Amino acid sequence: MRELLLGNHAVARGAYEAGVSVAAAYPGTPSTEIIEALALYPEIYTEWAPNEKVALEVAAGAAIGGGRALAAMKHVGLNVAADPLMTLAYTGVNAGLVVVSADDPGLFSSQNEQDNRYYARLAQIPCLEPADSQEARDFTMLAFDLSERFDTPVMLRLTTRVAHSYSLVETGLRQEAGLKDYVKQPPKYVMLPAFGRARHPLVEERRERLKAYAETAPVNRVEWADRRVGVITAGIAYQYVKEALPGVSVLKLGLTYPLPEKLVREFAGGVGTCFVVEELEPFLEEQVRLLGLSVIGKEIIPRVGELSPALVAGTVGRRAALLVPDLAANWTVRDQALSQVAAALDLPARPPVMCPGCPHRGVFYTLKKLNLVVTGDIGCYTLGASPPLSSMDTCICMGASVGMALGMEKARGRDFARRLVAVIGDSTFLHSGMTGLLDWVYNRGSGTLIILDNGTTAMTGHQHHPGTGYTAAGDPTFKVDLEQLVRGLGVSRVRVVDPYDLDEVEATVKEEVDTAEPSVIIARRSCALLKKEEKGAVCKVDEGSCLGCRKCLELGCPALSFVEGQACIDALQCNGCGLCASVCPSQAISEAGVVYE
Amino acid sequence: MNKVTSILLVGVGGQGTILAGRVLSLAAALYGGQVKVSDIHGMAQRGGSVVTQVRFGPRVYAPVIDPGAADYIVAAEILEARRWLSYLRPEGVMIVNTQEIPPLPVLTGAADYPQGLLEEMRGLAGEIKVVPGLELAGAAGSVKALNLVLLGVLSRYLPFAPADWEAAITQAVPPRWLEVNKRAFELGRAASC
Numbered sequence: 142m143r144e145l146l147l148g149n150h151a152v153a154r155g156a157y158e159a160g161v162s163v164a165a166a167y168p169g170t171p172s173t174e175i176i177e178a179l180a181l182y183p184e185i186y187t188e189w190a191p192n193e194k195v196a197l198e199v200a201a202g203a204a205i206g207g208g209r210a211l212a213a214m215k216h217v218g219l220n221v222a223a224d225p226l227m228t229l230a231y232t233g234v235n236a237g238l239v240v241v242s243a244d245d246p247g248l249f250s251s252q253n254e255q256d257n258r259y260y261a262r263l264a265q266i267p268c269l270e271p272a273d274s275q276e277a278r279d280f281t282m283l284a285f286d287l288s289e290r291f292d293t294p295v296m297l298r299l300t301t302r303v304a305h306s307y308s309l310v311e312t313g314l315r316q317e318a319g320l321k322d323y324v325k326q327p328p329k330y331v332m333l334p335a336f337g338r339a340r341h342p343l344v345e346e347r348r349e350r351l352k353a354y355a356e357t358a359p360v361n362r363v364e365w366a367d368r369r370v371g372v373i374t375a376g377i378a379y380q381y382v383k384e385a386l387p388g389v390s391v392l393k394l395g396l397t398y399p400l401p402e403k404l405v406r407e408f409a410g411g412v413g414t415c416f417v418v419e420e421l422e423p424f425l426e427e428q429v430r431l432l433g434l435s436v437i438g439k440e441i442i443p444r445v446g447e448l449s450p451a452l453v454a455g456t457v458g459r460r461a462a463l464l465v466p467d468l469a470a471n472w473t474v475r476d477q478a479l480s481q482v483a484a485a486l487d488l489p490a491r492p493p494v495m496c497p498g499c500p501h502r503g504v505f506y507t508l509k510k511l512n513l514v515v516t517g518d519i520g521c522y523t524l525g526a527s528p529p530l531s532s533m534d535t536c537i538c539m540g541a542s543v544g545m546a547l548g549m550e551k552a553r554g555r556d557f558a559r560r561l562v563a564v565i566g567d568s569t570f571l572h573s574g575m576t577g578l579l580d581w582v583y584n585r586g587s588g589t590l591i592i593l594d595n596g597t598t599a600m601t602g603h604q605h606h607p608g609t610g611y612t613a614a615g616d617p618t619f620k621v622d623l624e625q626l627v628r629g630l631g632v633s634r635v636r637v638v639d640p641y642d643l644d645e646v647e648a649t650v651k652e653e654v655d656t657a658e659p660s661v662i663i664a665r666r667s668c669a670l671l672k673k674e675e676k677g678a679v680c681k682v683d684e685g686s687c688l689g690c691r692k693c694l695e696l697g698c699p700a701l702s703f704v705e706g707q708a709c710i711d712a713l714q715c716n717g718c719g720l721c722a723s724v725c726p727s728q729a730i731s732e733a734g735v736v737y738e
Numbered sequence: 739m740n741k742v743t744s745i746l747l748v749g750v751g752g753q754g755t756i757l758a759g760r761v762l763s764l765a766a767a768l769y770g771g772q773v774k775v776s777d778i779h780g781m782a783q784r785g786g787s788v789v790t791q792v793r794f795g796p797r798v799y800a801p802v803i804d805p806g807a808a809d810y811i812v813a814a815e816i817l818e819a820r821r822w823l824s825y826l827r828p829e830g831v832m833i834v835n836t837q838e839i840p841p842l843p844v845l846t847g848a849a850d851y852p853q854g855l856l857e858e859m860r861g862l863a864g865e866i867k868v869v870p871g872l873e874l875a876g877a878a879g880s881v882k883a884l885n886l887v888l889l890g891v892l893s894r895y896l897p898f899a900p901a902d903w904e905a906a907i908t909q910a911v912p913p914r915w916l917e918v919n920k921r922a923f924e925l926g927r928a929a930s931c
């Protein structure tokens with residue numbers, strides 16, 4: 142069957158067809174849809190794990206136990222899962238184990254744009270890089286085969302433009318992989334120093350075998366054309382090269398680690414001038430240069446951000462045009478916009494905003510009012526860093542808010558801690574905030590942690606987590622009790638507040654930052670997008686009573702605007718949270734009754 | 739048609755740009771050849787600007803459209819139309835809904851919503867088709883069907899058969915909204931001639 146599939150859905154399809162039996166992930170753009178799609182197949186056990194390390198460990202257990210398994214994560218997720226990965230590279234697998242790393246060049250929704258191909262090289266495991274949805278499916282299936290054939294975890298590396306693009310895919314039927322026998326083999330799976338020492342040479346030897354395989358792997362192919370110019374490329378960059386430089390010879394690498402040295406030498410030797418075109422780091426380029434070959438690459442192609450056909454045209458294209466002017470005469474992609482219209486620079490930006498009725502708003506409004514230092518974390522609530530709320534001081538990685546607050550307190554003293562809170566989402570707390578909180582208790586911090594419990598992983602599209610009471614497939618399950626959990630970690634001051642109640646939030650925060658022991662405030666309210674059906678009475682501005690003081694606009698609510706000197710509420714957008722009514726000094730805002738769309 | 743057609747769909751989160759992209763790409767797939775769609779929607783639900791890029795033709799490589807390379811831009815909001823105008827080819831067509839949605843800096847008073855954008859764009863683009871999309875969607879039964887009105891307008895410029903459009907809409911739109919959306923599409927299609 143031919144279907145238009147999202148890259149991530151194609152990965153899921155490939156895993157399904159390859160007979161995967163266990164799949165685990167923690168959500169993260171641009172990888173989330175892989176598990177969401179796998180969860181729809183009843184044959185496959187899928188789960189949202191609390192974090193990526195656990196997800197990979199679950200998948201590893203399944204694979205060593207004999208069932209094909211997959212773990213998926215965004216690029217920074219692999220930092221969390223790097224620990225098991227590095228040693229799984231030594232133990233190898235039993236049934237196939239595929240680790241999907243979805244990188245985000247251009248930082249569409251990430252805190253950095255690290256190039257995770259280096260992890261494959263660090264772990265000495267194969268790295269496959271698909272360039273469209275068909276390859277996403279095909280390479281996923283190949284990854285399972287390679288994993289079993291070479292007894293190694295395999296990295297499938299996607300980038301946003303592959304993971305989040307649709308293209309047509311020829312699909313097939315599922316081939317049941319069955320369960321492989323499980324045999325107890327401590328020297329293979331118990332990585333004591335002595336056993337690890339014995340495994341390391343096998344890793345080296347495996348790399349040599351993989352290299353030999355890479356020479357003839359069908360996913361590495363030469364497209365000979367004009368031999369005056371050759372381009373070595375992989376992943377989405379291949380598409381840009383084909384678009385921008387038609388007619389040049391191309392070595393398209395599907396397996397980007399380890400490199401097929403002979404093939405690369407042959408190609409580079411067979412063309413007049415050889416370029417290497419890849420997004421982000423010179424991962425291929427450095428390895429090619431190590432072979433003693435002279436190529437042109439990152440000296441003209443940016444290491445920062447995404448590439449595009451126009452960017453390839455403007456860098457490699459310009460240089461290559463001098464070598465093949467006859468060919469270049471037909472190149473239609475231009476580095477400069479064809480349009481006469483310059484990009485409009487002075488237009489007001491349209492940044493993402495907290496939704497109307499977002500339960501995070503009241504907390505950040507209060508933190509701003511109290512002028513506190515806020516170590517922040519990652520989730521929808523990171524929008525609390527943007528104007529007009531502007532009340533977050535740091536955001537580094539998931540879970541960091543907690544440890545960093547303790548560090549600040551230890552560096553600057555307890556008095557400083559009276560002006561300091563850490564803020565974290567519920568999913569993020571369960572991901573990696575818990576251990577930081579344990580540190581507060583253990584090492585006598587006096588901090589205040591606010592857990593923004595909106596009952597979901599909102600940022601990535603409302604995935605379940607251990608605190609929601611539902612599994613990835615939507616089945617009811619145990620629901621962790623946050624209050625009990627933080628008490629169990631040793632925090633005795635635990636308060637629950639309603640973030641719509643600004644007075645309560647303010648009084649509680651003031652009290653807790655003043656106490657000299659660790660405390661947790663759980664601000665509990667469902668994500669406004671989940672509770673749309675329950676939308677209550679919306680608010681309205683009473684005619685004539687608005688003073689035009691703009692106090693309500695400090696909430697940064699998209700339902701509120703200022704028209705002809707008066708605050709104005711868009712009834713269609715308003716969610717009825719009532720925060721604007723609470724902050725209005727002249728009681729000009731009241732309930733307008735329920736509005737139906 | 740032997741060349742690739744590149745279409746940019748732009749709007750504000752919540753305006754249905756992603757669904758419109760889905761319908762368009764399904765119709766393009768039924769038409770034959772290759773289709774690639776790039777959908778960056780990380781923040782779509784949070785009121786940010788949204789863009790979906792659709793390309794189809796006999797052989798499509800890149801899923802993205804360069805500045806100055808779009809044959810059509812379908813904009814569900816005026817400010818977004820202007821923001822993306824530099825992506826239009828000189829001979830390209832801009833289809834723009836007459837709706838203004840103030841972004842946060844305007845709401846908080848940090849900036850003003852620019853005035854006279856439609857007039858400015860008339861002078862800058864090859865062809866501009868201004869569509870009272872909300873009105874037509876309302877007439878079809880729901881302002882939420884705005885995206886289908888705009889696709890209806892676009893459909894006049896594309897070679898897809900009406901039956902393929904219908905099949906694409908049926909596949910992409912949830913059953914309970916199907917009738918309204920089909921009506922909206924037809925109103926847009928009729929409005930464009």
Ligand SMILES: Cc1ncc(C[n+]2csc(CCOP(=O)(O)OP(=O)(O)O)c2C)c(N)n1
Pocket residue numbers: 167168169170193215217218219221251252519520521522538539565566567568569570593595597598599600601
């Ligand atoms: C290691 C890592 N994994 C995943 C992500 C992607 N991500 C960012 S925040 C977040 C979870 C947000 O959920 P929560 O903390 O509940 O906050 P909410 O968005 O619901 O406000 C995820 C999955 C990431 N940035 N880093």
